[in-house]
Amino acid sequence: MQPKEGARRVFLQNRGKQEKKYKNVEETIKANQDRMKRLQKRLLKIYSVDFMDKKNYDKVITTDGKTIEENIDDVLKAIKKFQKKHS
Structure with a gap:
């Protein structure tokens, strides 16, 4: 995830009282x-x-701008590709 997208998500979350609120x-x-x-x-x-x-990962999935369903689909495709490669 790009830093700006991650920050946007954190900024918009309704966080607990003990967590810092950002301006x-x-x-x-x-x-x-x-x-x-x-x-x-x-x-x-x-x-x-x-x-x-x-380099420490077989696959890095970018979640920016995608729905949960799209992300799940990307993960499942990566798993199938990995299984095919290692079977």
């Missing part, structure tokens, strides 16, 4: 980027794997 989507993008950098650094230290490196 706008741009502030949300910055907060998301900072959080992801901290998480990336922590997991790299613990597991020695960069979860943000797309």
Whole structure:
């Protein structure tokens, strides 16, 4: 998911009282980027794997602008392709 789309989704969510409310989507993008950098650094230290490196995945599915049904269809197609390749 693109950073702007992720931030838009977070910004529009009705979140709990303990979670920070952002003034706008741009502030949300910055907060998301900072959080992801901290998480990336922590997991790299613990597991020695960069979860943000797309080379670590067989398939990356972009969900921006798609319905749940379209995303499910993409996932099922990827699973079938993977099963065919490894059977």
